[in-house]
Amino acid sequence: MTTGNSGLDTFPKLLLHHSEQRGERPAIREKSRGIWRTVSWRELAEEAAALAVAASVHGLQRGAHVALLGDNRPRLYAAMCASQCLGAVVVPLYQDAAADEIASVIRSAKVTHVFAENQEQVDKLLAILPRCPSLRCIVYDKDRGMRHYRQPELVSYASLLQQGRQLIAEKRAFLQAEVARGTGEDTAFVFFTSGTTGPAKGVVLTHAALIDRARVAAAIGDLKDTDVAMAYLPPGWIGQNLFGYVQPMVVGYCICCPESSDTMLADMREMGPTYLLATPRVLEALLKQVLLRMAETGGFKQRLYRYCMAAARRVNARRLAGESVSIGDRLVSMVGDLLIRGPLRDVLGMSKVRVAYTAGDAIDGDLLMFFRALGINLKQLYGSTETGFFVAVQRDGAIKPDTVGLPVEGVELKLTPQREILVRSPGLFKEYHGDAATTARAKNAEGWFHTGDAGYLGEDGQLRIIDRMANVGALRDGAHFAPKLIENKLKFLPYIKEAVAFGDGRDMVCALIDIEMAATSRWADRKSISYTGHADLASRDEVYALIADCIDKVNAQLASEPALAQCQIHRFAILSQELSADDGALTRTGKLRRNAIAEKYRALVEAMYGGRSEARLEGSSGEEPAEVKIRDAKLVAPAQTRKAA
């Protein structure tokens, strides 16, 4: 645990502390060329120091902004430390960001130095260089393909490091003074939030705010320096930085960088993380993979799996409700753990997970319960970039699937009459970068931040989130409508990847469906349905029938809850194309950008409400126009379910 850390108010000071306290313990592991290579805390500190000295020679100054562009790699983390040693501000970017998005961030934050992973990222930067006069220096890590680049702005990480190692002896005093000059009130990071509405905003967070939140989280999770976490989420997202940089800096635990995103599962299995952060999207993908493989196995194994999981769910539900579990159920549960759940946890690389959080978006209750029934201590975490991520967390022994748990230490919550959640906490952001007007609108004089989320506190003190304020609406007959809930129920089903529900101000709910290609194509193979590609498969009548079945199930679920019975899905259409971040339909973390989607598919949505059975979509910029069919879903009468209930 972290004791006697009171003077350690910045990340560079924490780094030096770890280098002295646990110098030979692993800080970062990276699988490279088939072997896990370890960087110890001492090595990390030395590399960061050398890099900082060399970067200052290349003109990096206190208060300047340094962007990081690449996947989770030890060298980019070292660059993060080095920049902060000099008092510079780190701006982590999404590695798949398009050149234009990068340009707008660099211009807005006046970034002077960029650490880029490889040629791909350098190419994007060079393309926007003429538009970004502030950009002076691009450091690249992997030199593959870089031999022919002659631009004066470019310098390789290796040569920078070498230069730093030569200079470090004479400059050590300078560096120590620079580190000592830093205080907790200095800005540590600017995160450009993807934003489900409007353009990205730069959220300014100080060292003190992040360190405070990480200490609180470490206490809740009882984290130790022997813990291990995977660094696999987008590095531009605050969640990855909190679990891959901020918390390791506070606690001293080790992070592991997988070889590539393709090898993530295998790498995770090799390292056996004990502390895990996953987005609902990642968990959905894992669940779908499990279901898909189970559907393809033999009848006996399938029955065994179903039986064991049903028993596990039952036991899990009773335990959460605080009821006693019968001896018979306990026995079945033990056998199930031996035969099914244990091996499944192992395959998912989660055998050793002590604490796992899901954050970043709302999670479906069934999805959460699947992983809990598997025996993984998965809990919900509520927070956003502006609030330093840790606002509310589910606690062991008090987990209710419909809540995000109790507010964490230091957080004050207040609700407006419109049910918007206001947060005041030491972890709150300082401001939006260079945008005083927006800052003033979001954060009032008393320090309350408007989260933009609608929710309420239950009598048990636990926070419940309804949806984004902007999404919460009502049907024309006055029934409450919160699209996220419906969509999450749809996305829980294996054949549906994304769903977009419409209904605010309308007289019924309609949905756009994006099929899960992997599962649906295998289903089509089994049914001997031939198709040429995504668009063709999505337009098949058989697939419409398949999705209609899925929607019927969801409608039955909705009908069983009186408050949601009116929100049953009346009509739906299957999109011929994946929703993707590149065409603006999703954020880089995979959340829906409703306005953009509504705009793009306006004709289709109007046709759904207009009662037509198909719509013609004009393809934007070079895409072929497509005919999309619209079908009715079966409704379940609430009266009928009342009888059944």
Next chain:
Amino acid sequence: MTISVPSSILQSAQRAFPFGPPILELEQISLRFGGVQALTNISFNVLEHEIRAIIGPNGAGKSSMLNVINGIYRPQEGSITVRGEHLAEMTPTHAAEIGIARTFQNIALFRGMSVLDNIMAGRNLHMHATFMEVALQLPRARREETENRAVVEEIIEFLEIEHIRKVPVSRLPYGLQKRVELGRALAAEPTILLLDEPMAGMNIEEKQDMCRFILDVNDHYGTTVVLIEHDMGVVMDISDRVVVLDYGKKIGDGTPDEVRSNQDVIDAYLGVAH
């Protein structure tokens, strides 16, 4: 069909490995199978660090030419000179020893073995431990295994096939199998790499990937590449010089632009009564 390869790499930038003297010279090669004249009086050379293509319509003798270089076929007439050294008799083993590696038109991998093991097999010439040393895992065998594995892992990273390292080759799609075969040839650390239709049967993305890898191999390791291909577009984009064969005769030789404007070549491809 055109394949986009960053033209900047080819033309404007300086080469990491400038062309050297001829590394491989073929003089007046003639090859007959009984009465069939497969190759007639063919001469050309390959410069060090060059990408040299051999093109021609089906049955032009391209693969025969490669097999002659590789020592599989022994020509009745003509001579082969490698690095100035005149070779009276070329055999496949000898070819491998002097640094010539190749891939095959029809993939010739060990189908039941993993990608890693297949590429390790390419290190054959770099392993000196005896059967018993390996069986008993004596120090030399273990040291060699580690050294060779390091080279193989570098190639795996180079070809971006980390995710299939342990997958049996038979389970891979065709394009990836081709890439693994390239990896096995690279594992021998060749000075001359012979590629027999590296892009045959591939879709456009796979072809683009393969082009990039061939250019990268040439750029990164300085390997001289001799490749056969009948997709003209691909060849013209990535080769430094091209030899054109038709009915076992050389009908053109020069840079892609020269070859493209050669009337004989145009006739051979568009078809003119012979």
